[in-house]
Amino acid sequence: MTAQSDTPYKKTFPVSWQELHRDAKALAWKLVVGGPWKGIVAVTRGGLVPAAIVARELDVRIVDTVSIASYDHMDRGSVRIIKGLSPEAAAKTTGKERWLIVDDLVDTGATARAVRELLPGAHFATVYAKPAGKPGVDTYVTEVSQDTWIMFPWDTEPQFVRPIAAETGGR
Numbered sequence: 001m002t003a004q005s006d007t008p009y010k011k012t013f014p015v016s017w018q019e020l021h022r023d024a025k026a027l028a029w030k031l032v033v034g035g036p037w038k039g040i041v042a043v044t045r046g047g048l049v050p051a052a053i054v055a056r057e058l059d060v061r062i063v064d065t066v067s068i069a070s071y072d073h074m075d076r077g078s079v080r081i082i083k084g085l086s087p088e089a090a091a092k093t094t095g096k097e098r099w100l101i102v103d104d105l106v107d108t109g110a111t112a113r114a115v116r117e118l119l120p121g122a123h124f125a126t127v128y129a130k131p132a133g134k135p136g137v138d139t140y141v142t143e144v145s146q147d148t149w150i151m152f153p154w155d156t157e158p159q160f161v162r163p164i165a166a167e168t169g170g171r
């Protein structure tokens with residue numbers, strides 16, 4: 001699976017399960033000072049794994065989901081809210097505790113804007129961020145270029161890859 005010429009993605013950035021775990025834990029380190037958190041809202045599907053890791057590291061027991069679709073493989077589409085928030089998450093938060101939204105990545109910021117409309121007072125955190133989406137998040141760990149497709153471990157599998165020399169006509 002590589003970036004196609006008809007997409008805005010010219011590079012790929014493969015992320016292993018171990019790297020994702022390390023980066024999600026680094027996100028938790030950044031977020032520990034911002035608590036206490038009322039709960040976490042994971043943006044499905046990509047935010048589920050990072051949200052579980054962050055919830056464990058921050059000892060947060062309430063985890064809700066918001067289901068938003070905006071991608072089909074590498075093609076961006078319109079943002080569709082498939083499942084909104086639970087009544088508890090949708091209720092206004094009072095006091096020091098607030099909700100933490102966790103997603104795997106912010107790309108253009110369209111998903112972030114949609115989730116922020118649902119939960120305006122929440123803190124939005126992603127593991128990876130692209131320049132166009134960075135203004136929409138409060139905390140992130142790693143920035144990647146806008147023309148990079150991040151290959152998450154749940155979207156890939158190990159397989160044989162031809163040597164570079166064979167692909168370029170070398171030896």
